[in-house]
Amino acid sequence: MPTRLAALGAAVLFAVSGCSGPADEAATIVTPSAPAEDLAELPAASAGGACILWDYDFIEQTIGIRFAVAAADQIEDTSTCVVQTMSAAWPDLALSVVETTTANATIFLDTRMPAKATKLTGLGRAGYRVNAKASGGHGPTVEIGWLSEAKQLQTLRFTFAKDATAADVKGMNTKLLELAKALSTTNG
Template sequence: MRTVGVTLAALLLLTGCDDAGAHPQAAPSTAPAAAAGGACQLLDFAVVNAKLGLDLAVAASATQDNTFTCVLQPRAATAPDLVLSVSATTIGADIYTSAVQPKGAAPVEGLGAAAYQQPTPATDGTGHGTGPGAEVGWLAGNKRIIQLSVHLASGTPEDKSAELLPKLVALAKLIDLSSL
């Protein structure tokens, strides 16, 4: 269910909508990521690219209900991409780990009140699929559920997910500090 919500948020971003899809946005910006608004205010292209070894340069954001999202992509391609979502919540760490954290995900120490990490498999490669990736999710100290994921280009070897996870965790720890 959580994956469906993130996918929906990403689709809203990629269609250039905000406020529940009611108002079209201008084309994605190549200005600083924070200029796109929403969850992009927690990201900086230079930091993201340095931590992950990527070349992301375009940002787009959306807001729906109490969820703020951001997608970063390269200038001339749709992958790799980074998706950040931030949602307000009232749940505690016990509910987060039992109801939000995916089964089988590995815990992350030193990140929020509760956190997980997991590789993500490539999706169907019928021309619209993505390569493998990684995901980190956590319950921040300021009562926000934050999810950070990266999808690599289609055709990327699956073992790249394992290489990406520690880098994504390091980036998540920086984002967690900026969200307090």
């Protein structure tokens, strides 16, 4: 995330300062070779996990926002990916994929769909969308979850920056659904 570069810089600073001996009393100053904006952008897929399913251009073409950093994780059969811009913690976009499930559409809607969610049609075997109000330091969220034709549980969540408007959220509902349809896995 944006703090990744700061953490890397701190690690380098600690490593360099730890290497100086008592005879070297001068302070060591570490300067980056290039500003963060000039660093090469690694593909989102290079983060692994669910990030292998998309790239920054694909996301930008679908929802209209350019992300530049990605982080992923995998625990047992669940892969995740979060992408962010370089300039702020929000907006961010998260994808979670559970490799396989025995749930059918009825079970998915009864057990996985949040209470205030809206059922979606035309997305996998069953799907929902839920919008949540701003909380903490971020703006509202749009979440779409679905049971894919390949019997995977997939969830997309877009978190806005604090200054998002109701019109922004309404527009993202449509855009995020298009992204979910593009990501939805099939049997074939």
